[in-house]
Amino acid sequence: MLASGRPGPPMTSRSLPFLVLLSVLCASSALGARPVPASAADGMAMLQRMEAARIQGSPSALRTELDAQEAKAPRDPMPRLYRAFLALPSDESFSEFKALAVLYPENPWPHVGMGLVYVRWKMLKEASAPLEAARKAVPGFAPALWVDGLRLQAEGKPAEAEARLREALAKLDVPRIRTDLGLVLAGRPGGAAEARALLARSVKDWREQPEALQVLSRLAGEAGDVKAGAEAGALLVALQPHDREAHRRQAEAWLAAGDKVQALKMLERYATLGGAEPTALATWARLSAELGRPEDEEKALVRLSAATPKDVEPLSRLATLAEARSDLAAMEARLTQAVAAAPGRADLQVRRARLFLKQERLVEAMAAYRATLAAPERPVPEAVEETAQLSRRLRLPATPAKGTVEQIYDRVSLGLVALYLEHLQANPDLKGNLKVRVDVDPTGKPTQVVVLYDSLQDALITQGASVAFMDAQYPPGSGPQEHQYVFRPPR
Known part of the structure; x- marks a missing residue:
């Protein structure tokens, strides 16, 4: 069937370009427009998020988020690019950057990624080409300038690195570039003040930067601003909650700043994480004592004692703390440990003697006093008279009983009868x-004295007999001896 109407104008050669352009536009429309690369600011913000996720130990959550973005916009290469940055540096990430650079040569980010991988791999010569390609794709692209600054720094060219990073920062003022410029300046003569200012601004906007915080803390300390140094260190410790050495260093920083409470917290955390450096533990104990926290001091001393088994001072102090809370059993245990470690310390021996004397454990008190007098280190002059007083109280013979069994019995009897007569006056x-x-x-x-029967129930007489018989010298080969006394009031 033929259409009616007038025929259209004949096609001319000038109509062809229009038709070609129309077909290209149609094809382009059918295929979809080329995706727009992320801006320098948006891309650097995402890199910052990635670094924060690594520090916080949660990169998998970000990876899941990127997977969802790719599923929603499969033609957008940026989620794939970001995943490659998240895996950087690795063969996998480099291969992905290279593939995306072929598919999207106009996108500078794959080239930046390849350059950054090369820098991390220390393949510095190879890094130049992809970074140049990024700058050609987008002239003056700040991320490419930033990575090039890192390359120059790795090549040992701090002046050139500084210039390139300043160029990048002039185009894009973001924490990552600020930090790297600050780190370069921190290592250059005369650059400390500017480095500190840059790093302070950077960590204020982005705290998940361990290296920046560490350098900032050091620079503040070198400048005499111990408080600022301690505050930067506190942020660093917050990023490294399981790093015991970070806690120890931070304790020193807080102590230098005059904040004993914060220093104490850091030292306790250091010990909880397994820290056992004696100086740190001793500082923990000292601060606890200064702040009036005996429970904390005791915890510190227990750890310090374990870390320094040959040092009896922690045990001595633990005994003092136990005495202060009237825990005499704990005091005795600590002193026993201390005496076992340092039997030659008279000052420790006498404390045991006085403890036993306070508890009316006179047999043990006499043994401890005698050990005190025999100990050569840190003599206690008062112990001589204290020992003599105890001897008089027990009515011991002036010299140990010796001779025949009967003679020994008679010598000991004199003291026991004297004690009995004294006590009889108060109890007829x-x-x-x-x-x-x-x-x-x-x-x-004698090796031991065993009480077989005691109906008298006079502790002083019983203990006097035990000490006197333990002091005696029996004839060789005597074997075990039994001695019995019958105490009756005189008629």
Whole structure:
């Protein structure tokens, strides 16, 4: 069937360009427009997020987010690019950057990524080409200038690196570029003040920067601003909660700043993480004492004692703390440990003697006093008279009893009868029997005194007998001896 109407104008050669352009536009429309690369600011912000995720230990969450973005916009290369940056530096990330650079040569980010991988791999010569390609794709592209600054720094060219990073910062003022320029300046003579200012601004906007915080803390300390140094260190510790050495260094920083409470917290955390450096533990104990925190001091001393088993001072102090809270059993345990570690310390021996004396454990008190007098280190002059007083109280023989078994029995009897007569004045009805066994080694030296029967129930007489018989010298080969006393008021 033929269409009616007038025929259209004949096609001329001047109509062809229009048709070609129309077909290209149609094809382009059918295929979709080329995706627009992320801006320098947006891309650097995402790189900052990635670094923060690494520091916080949560890169998988960001990776999941990027997967979702790619599923939503499969033609946008940026999620793929960001995933490659997240895996940087690795063969996988480099291969992805290279593939995307072929598919999207006008996008500067794949070239920046390849350059950054090369820098991290220390393949510095190879880094130049992709970075140049990025600057050609987008003239003056700040991220490319930034990575080139890192390349120059790695090549040992600080002046050139500084110039390139300043160029990048002039085009894009973001924390990452500020930080790297600050780190370059921190290592150059005369650059400390500007470096500190740059790093302070940078960490204010982006705290997840361990290296920047560490350098900032050092620069502040070198400038005499110990408080600023400690505050920067506190942020660093917050990023490294499981780094015990970071806590120890921060304790020193807070201490230098005069904040004992914060220093104490850092030292306790240091120890909790397994820190056992004696100086740090000793500082923890000292600060606890200065702040009036005996429980914290005790915790510190226990750890310090374990870290320095040959040092008895922590044990001595633990004994003092136990005495202050009237825990005499704990005090005795600590002193026993200390004496075992340093038997030659008279000052420790006498503390045990006085503790036993306070508890009326006179047999142990006499043994401890005698150990005090025999100890050569840190003598205690008062212990001589204290020992003599205890001897008089127990009515011990002036010299140890010796001779035959009967002679020993008679010598000890004199002191026991004297004690009984003294006590009888206060208790006229006092009476009873005392029977003991003295175990003797082959040389005649007593090894122990065992109370077999005691109806008298006079602790001083019983303990006096035990000490006197332990002091005795029996004839060799005597074997065990039993001695019995019958105490009755005189008629």
